[in-house]
Amino acid sequence: MMKNDLEAQLLKNGGTVDLSLMESLGYDEFSRCLLAEVKAGGRVAALFGVPGEGKNEGLELFALIARDRSAQIAVYRTEVGTSFPSLTQSCPQIHLFEREIAEQYGVTPTGHPWLKPLRFHRVWQGDTDVWGRPPDERPRPGDMEFYRIEGEGVHEVAVGPVHAGIIEPGHFRFQCYGEKVMHLEISLGYQHRAIEPMLLAGPHPFTMAQMETIAGDTTIGHGLAYCQVIEALSGCVVPERAQSIRAMALELERLANHVGDIGALAGDIGFLPTASFCGRLRGDYLNLSAALCGSRFGRGLVRPGGVLFDLDATLASGMQTRIDEIEGNTLGALNLFFDEPSVLGRLEGTGRVSRSVAEDLGLVGVAAKACGVPRDSRFFHPTGVYRQLFDEMITEETGDAMARAHVRLRETMVSIDLLRRIGTSLPAGPVKVPVGPLKANTLAVSLVEGWRGEVVHVGITDAGGRLRRYKIVDPSFHNWSGLAMALRDEQISDFPLCNKSFGLSYCGFDL
């Protein structure tokens, strides 16, 4: 039904589209299609600007809509001048995408209800700054108008960028009435390293290392998403054995982070047994990654065309034995936590996000699944071994810190099971094949379910097969807005617990 109505280019995860054959829509038609897609259950996986190749050409916008149920991604393109009508009011999940386009290219989404800088950098082309900041001065981070509530008994609390623990920088502005938070505004950008601009005319020799450090705890997630884009653009078919090893690394990454996050939640609650056990167990999973490729974070494992390290029989069986050993300890530590009444009392009902808010904001990953919103690209847009092996998507209903913790617990068990199933049925064959040159004028998309949620990478090449634009969407890009909503009407003292239950990345957002 949709297909006849909307003139979309449809592709699969890891698919490409030849841009010379793809029609550009008028902005009205583009916005009609985008809204219709979202109304029909699609979600905006990416929306970004691409500057024209000539000097005088305007800015193109590309929208990638994930149609989860049909395992397709619909691509639309349009062209805009110095401004375009904002769609945020009818489709809140694109609010940050529109702010990003405004900040990067100096193009105004008119009527945007919340048009503020996102990462505090200079505009990428020309010197038209949407906020009229002087072109020869660098914007100051956090220099924007914060939403303020005024009145008797209302006060403002500002936290960051440097926080109390060993944690990345970010700024939080709370509007409180007594202990109660009426509104939280999150202003980030402190970790901005200009990764997307540095990809232009790439891939460069330094690119792979930068992809692995977009967010260090998602080295495999982002590294894999990048490799799948390059493989799609070059038409390279990755050997099955490499795909299995990649999936094992991705699940190990999920396990380390989920177990570590539950431990950190236990620490914030003050339930120290699980906090200490999980701190150690997280290391055990990281050490399994190190056994595989030498790096606890999976650096150097995934490369375009496959993986750099193979698993010989001894290492494979050694890893399985180790997993069996850790499994018991993991479940022991986690069950202790989830059976403790004082822990449950602290988690239940804290930081609740409703299902409709989660859908409106386009939340992904753990945060979405906790609200009963099924989002998992391993399930809906599977690649490699996930096509055959993954059938157990976890969702919870309550949308609170408890649900987010519980999604992690259940995903931990699924991942251990997956590791065992993948590890005991490794196909034979090579683990890496050569990668040829990239196709010209082509768009490629790749979705990877990282441990936080869906990692989206989109690459667009120019006529010479170099990258003309590369767009990265970390799950945290969507989910920080979920944290802000979770804090509404909560006590400000619950912020650390809520924050931890989302477990978001600062550098993944700031890129």
Added chain:
Amino acid sequence: MWRVISERFHQGFRTGKFPLEEPKLPPRFRGLPRFDGECPSGCRACEELCPFGACAVRERKMAIDLGRCLFCADCPACPQGRITFSNDYRLAVRRRQDLLYSGGAYPLAEPLEPARLKLFGRSLKLRQVSAGGCNACEADCNVLNTLVFDLGRFGIQFVASPRHADGILLTGPVTENMRSAVLDTYEAVPGPKVVIAVGACGVNGGPFVDSPETNQGLGTLLPVDLYIPGCPPHPYTILDGLLRLLGRR
């Protein structure tokens, strides 16, 4: 309560014997590069081929700047394949130039000078500042607080406020957006103080060395007392460096 105790027995005693026993690292772990300083071919290709400019050839001798090296698994630098990585995790040094390694003995960090050693040798409180890295170095600092490493037993502690700290431990290349916060935090630490740069980013900018939005680590901004290279450094690399600084190894 009984369940907690029984689970505690089930989990076992897990604190490592470090520094009495050397840690066992996986065979594929990439530590101190292994190469012969004399470069027979003299092709100087490595100067171009390392994407991060870590290699230089001077008078037929190759030197690797460990401050720039990311210990890449597919190190592309030497076409003759003369660079491999050993399992040696000890990498911390006191001076930036000590990271220029030409093979042979590696100049591991010396302790602080007597005045500061007397103050900090048995109790060192650090304020960690994260400034534009990928959060892996931060994670590997955090992990020192787990019971495996148990940093507290060495009298070293990460504290919440720079006012309570004896120094800062910085990770990340220092993004432009974090520069003033880093300098403010340093200023807020009462003197005498120590400055520690952890990870390739903190030492020299790491993978982001050529980014228009970052500085090249802490070295260009503040006097650094201890450099701990690696991307990210192994927790034992960090711990070894801290203990050497305090004259405990």
